[in-house]
Amino acid sequence: xNSHLQSGVIVIDKPANISSAKAVASVKRxxxxxxxxxxxxxxxxxxxxxxxxLNSATKLAQFFLNGRKKYSAVxxxxxxxxxxxxxxxxxxxxxYTALSEPMIRSAIxxxxxxxxxxxxxxxxxxxxxxxxxxxARKGNPVQKPxxxxxxxxxxxxxxxxxxxxxxxxxxxxxxxxxxxSDIGKSLGCGGHLKELRRIESSEFTINEALxxxxxxxxxxxxxxxxRIISMVDALRxxxxxxxxxxxxxxxxxxxLIRKNDLNPVGIKGSEGFIKVIDSANQLIxxxxxxxxxxxxxxxxxxxx
Numbered sequence: 001x002n003s004h005l006q007s008g009v010i011v012i013d014k015p016a017n018i019s020s021a022k023a024v025a026s027v028k029r030x031x032x033x034x035x036x037x038x039x040x041x042x043x044x045x046x047x048x049x050x051x052x053x054l055n056s057a058t059k060l061a062q063f064f065l066n067g068r069k070k071y072s073a074v075x076x077x078x079x080x081x082x083x084x085x086x087x088x089x090x091x092x093x094x095x096y097t098a099l100s101e102p103m104i105r106s107a108i109x110x111x112x113x114x115x116x117x118x119x120x121x122x123x124x125x126x127x128x129x130x131x132x133x134x135x136a137r138k139g140n141p142v143q144k145p146x147x148x149x150x151x152x153x154x155x156x157x158x159x160x161x162x163x164x165x166x167x168x169x170x171x172x173x174x175x176x177x178x179x180x181s182d183i184g185k186s187l188g189c190g191g192h193l194k195e196l197r198r199i200e201s202s203e204f205t206i207n208e209a210l211x212x213x214x215x216x217x218x219x220x221x222x223x224x225x226x227r228i229i230s231m232v233d234a235l236r237x238x239x240x241x242x243x244x245x246x247x248x249x250x251x252x253x254x255x256l257i258r259k260n261d262l263n264p265v266g267i268k269g270s271e272g273f274i275k276v277i278d279s280a281n282q283l284i285x286x287x288x289x290x291x292x293x294x295x296x297x298x299x300x301x302x303x304x
Contacts, residue, residue: 005031005032005033005034005054005055005224006054006055006225006228006230007054007055007056007057007231007302008053008054008055008057008228008229008230008231008234009051009052009053009054009057009060009204009228009229009231009234010027010031010052010054010210010215010224010227010228010229011049011050011051011052011204011205011208011209011210011229012027012049012050012052012209012210012211012212012215013047013048013049013050013206013209013210013211014042014046014047014048014049014050015047015211015212016044016045016046016047017044017045018044019044020038020041020042020050021038023038023050023052023212024036024037024038024050024052026212027052027054027212027215030212030215030216030219031054031215031219031224033054033055034055035054035055035056035058036052036053036054036055036058037052037053037058037061038050038051038052038053038061039051039053039060039061039062039064039065039201039202040064040065040069040172040201040202041124042198043085043087043177043196044087045085045086045087045193045195045196046196046197046198047196047197047198048071048196048197048198048199048206048209049198049199049200049201049204049205049206049209050198050201050209051064051201051202051204054228056231056302056304057231057234059300059302060231060234060235060286060300062299063202063235063238063273063286064201064202064204065172065202066172066202067172067201067202067203068152068169068170068171068172068200068201068202069169069170069171069172069174069198069200069201069202070167070168070169070170070198070199070200070201071167071168071170071176071196071197071198071199072157072165072166072167072196072197072199073165073166073167073168073176073179073180073193073195073196073197074163074164074165074193074194074195074196075163075164075165075166075180075183075184075191075192075193075194076162076163076180076191076192076193076194077096077099077161077162077163077164077184077187077189077190077191078093078094078095078096078162078184078189078190078191079092079093079094079162079190079191079192080092080093080094080181080184080190080191080192081192082122082136083120083122083177083192084120084122084175084177084178084180084181084192084193085177085180085192085193085194085196086192086193086194086195088122088192092190093190094188094189094190095189096161096162096187096189097161099161099187099189101159103187104156104159104164104187105156107183107186107187108154108156108164108166108183109154110186111151111154111179111182111183112151112152112153112154113150113151114148114149114150114151115148115149115150115151116146116147116148116149117146117147117148117149117174117175117178117179117182118143118144118145118146118178119132119143119144119146119147119175119178120132120175120177120178121133121135121136121141121142121143122136122137123175125144127142127144132144147173149170149171149173149174150170150171150174151168151169151170151171151174151179152169152170152171153167153168153169154166154167154168155167155168163194167199169200176193176196177192177193177196180192180193181193202236203236203237208229210227215227230283231282231283231302232275232277232281232282232283235273235275235283235286238272238273238274238275238286239272239273239274239275240274240275240277241262241274241275241276241277242276242277242278242279242281243262243276243277243278243279243284244279245278245279247261247262248276248278248279248284251276251284251285251287251301252284252285252301252302252303253303254298254301256295257287257295257296258294258295258296259289259294259295259296260294261296262274262276262296272288272289273286273287273288273289273299274286274287274288274289274296282302283302284301284302284303285298285299285300285301285302286298286299286300287299
C-alpha cells in the first residue's frame, strides 16, 4: 500500500481484450493504492475512457455513473452475432451490397432522440443475482424488458461497406452493440459492433487518459501525482461552496446542516448536489439539497 498516494481520479485508456475490473486491478497494483474502483464498465472488446477512482475518491464513483458518454464505433453490416459484437458466434449472414449511402444515413438518423432498447442477453445486468451473460452461456438466455435511452447525436464518419464508422453521444446505460444490431435490422441485413472506443464519459475525455503502460512509466519516475485529478476538480459542474473552519468541523462530524448555514457563503438554487470545500481547498463532503426540506442531506463525508 502506498499511504502517500493522494485520493482522486485518474483517467485510463483501457486496452482491448481485458475487462474493466482487470484494468482497475492493474491501476491499483501500479500505484499501490489502498482502494481503486471504476465508474462505468467497458466491455472487454472496447477501448477508451475508464474513470478510475483512487482511495477516498471511490466514494465519488456514484456521481459519474449517470453522465453522458461519447463513443466512436464501427458497425459491420450483413453479419449478426449472438453477443451483438465481434466477440460472439455468427448467427446469420445477409447480403448488404444493395444498400446505398442515403439509405444508411436515413436509417441511422431514426435512432437519434429518445428510443427504447432491449438490453443484450450477454451483459453484466443481473437476474436472480447472476449476470445475464452467465445465464446465456449456459443456454438459458434471459431477456430483460426494454428501457428508454437517449441518443443526443449520431454522426457518420465513414461508410466503406460493410463497415460504417460513426460517433455517438448518448445517455448512460446505452448499449452501442444493441444500437448496431438494431440499425442492421432496420436496414434488413443485420449487423454487429466491430469496434468500440469510448472517447468521453461524464465530462472526462480521451485527451486526459493514460495508457496502462504510460501510467507504469510515470509511476516509475514518481510523476503520477501530476495526472491525478483532485476530488474537488473531479466533480465537474457541481455547485461548490467554501466554508470556514468552524462550519467545516461541524460537517466533518456529520452535524445537522441547514441551507441557511451555507447561504452566506454562496449556495445557489433549491436542489441538487453541492461539493463542500474547506479553507485548504480540500473536499470535505458532498451534500444534497431537497426542495421540500431546509436540511441538507449528506451523500459522503471526508473527515481526513
